[in-house]
Amino acid sequence: MFTLTVVAAIAAFALYGLKHPWIGVLGWTWVSLMNPHALTWRLSGAPVAAVMAVSTLIGLLATRDRRDFSFSREMVFLALFMAWMCITLPFSVVFDPSYALWNRVMKIDLMILVALFVLYSRQHIMMLAWVVAGSVGIYGVKGGLFTIATGGSYRVWGPDGTYIYGNNEVALALVMTIPLMRFLQMTTDKAWVKRALMASMLLCAAAAVGSQSRGALLAISAMATVMWWRGPNRLRSGLLMLLLGVLLVIFMPDTWSDRMSTIKTYDQDDSANQRLNAWSMAWNIAKDRLFGAGFMVSVPEVCLQYSPIPTDCRAAHSIYFMVLGEHGFIGLALFLTFWFLVWRSAGRLRLDAAKRPETQWLAPLGAMAQVSLAGYAVGGAFLSLSYYDLPYNVMVLVVLGRRWMAREAWTQEAAVEKAEQPGAKANGKTSLQARMGVG
Incomplete structure (x- = not known):
């Protein structure tokens, strides 16, 4: 039954994506973040994401749905980063595996750009936020219940075969999702939805802690600091927060406390030393190779030449050193500039949206996007998630919010709502055509 449900949902998204590409984008986001097909062995390994992408692109080219091809600063730098990755690819030390990873990253970034072309309304922004939060949050709810049931004695892991399979990776994804849930909670009027989101946020936090990821603990601390600083009542x-922290330490077993305490003695921890070795290798690569070593650097050919300890050949486990080793200093500069611009835009969205009653719903989106990005910036310093979809979806939400404000879209959407009254027409279109942006 579960398999049939997943197949039906995927088919529905793909078919509707042919007619309305914005629906296809939502389906792509759901598939790429949640990987529902990986939860059933019958669909595991099936090219579900490719099917969703193709149907969306066909809909983009063949339909008359509204599109917005205006470029923001963030889109420009994302396009530049994509172009630089295409330039560095031929200079990869090991080409074939690098090409496979390049192909995967290009597909993700292409669909991020498509999302920015076809999504434009308040409805689209809210639906995308729900899809993103729900796709990752479902693993947080499950993992939080598991942590509570087992007293935190076992680690929480992500879904097999995905970017977030590891305990560290799923923890960071959950930490980044909590602020999006908070945004949804702040913009809903339904009491039961608020309560459900609050429970989900607590369970996601429990799952992140239950992963026993030290990077996640640092990310949560960074996010909590930003939220505390932005809060109306800091005391x-x-x-x-102090009370919750004390309760956390009391609840978790001694093994968790022992693992977290190694943050203070990182120089004596094997895992930390392995990361330092990988970071040194990335630095050596960037100094020697303008274009980096390609998407696959943790191979003997590269480690023997650039690693301080050649026998310890591992991935960078850092979004920053990962990009540095793979694409050089220019690639890292583009990557950092891109995320700096996203942070600035989220901050402007938070401030500007609060000035008008029609746009106040976007203020918490800007604030919570910054909180989420703070978690990514800190937690990502210890994880290889430079190309993971989730933070890029946060960027999409920020850019859409800024664009919605810039064109004063609330006046247009008010006219559409009026056109959707029974028997009403909008400039000769049916109300459905007006709502979908057709014509």
């Missing part, structure tokens, strides 16, 4: 929120 009360600070005391509440």
Whole structure:
């Protein structure tokens, strides 16, 4: 039954994507983040994401749905980063595996750009936020319940065969999702939805802690600091966070406390030393190779030449050193500039949206996007998630929000709502055509 449900949902998204590409984008986001097909052995390994992408691209080219091809600063730098990755690819030390990873990254980034072309309304922004939060949050709810049931004695892991399979990776994804849930909670009027989102946020936090990821603990601390600083009552929120932290330490077993305490003695920890060795290798690569070593650097051919300890050949485990080793200093500069611009735009969205009643719903989106990005910036320093979809979806939400404000879209959408009254027409279109942006 579960397999049939997943197949039906995927088919529905793909078919509707042919007619309305914005629906296909939502389907792509769901498939790429949640990987529902990986949860059933009958669909495991099936090219579901490719089917969703193809149907969306056909819909983009063949339909008359509204599109917005305006470029923001973030889109420009994302395009530049994509172009640089195409330039560096031929200079890969090991080409075939690098090409496979390049192909995967290009598909993700292409669909991110498509999302920015076909999504434009408040409805689209809210639906995308729900899809992103729900696709990752479902693993947080499951993992949180598991952590509580087992007293934190076992680690929480992500779904097999995905970017977030590892305990560290799924923890960071959950940490980044909590602020999006908070945004949804702040913009809904339904009490039961608010309660459900609050429970989900707590369970996601429990799952992140239950992963026993030290990087996740640092990411949560960074996010909590940003939320505390932005909060209206710092004393009360600070005391509440302190209380939750004490309860956390009391609840978790000694094995968790022992693992977290190694943050202070990183120089004596094997895992930390392995990361330092990988970071040194990335630095050596960038100094020697303008174009980096390609998407696959943790191979003997590269480690023997650039690693301080050639026998310890591992991935960078850092979004920054990962890009540095793979694409050189220019690639890292483009990557950092891109995320700096996203952070700035989220901050402007938070401030500007609060000035008008029609746009105040976007203020918490800008604030929570910054909180999410703070978690990514800190937690990502210890994880290889430079190309993971989730932070790029946060960028999409920020850019869409800024664009919605810039064109004063609330006046247009008010006219559409009026056109959707029974028997109403909007400039000669049916109400459905007006809502979908057709014509």
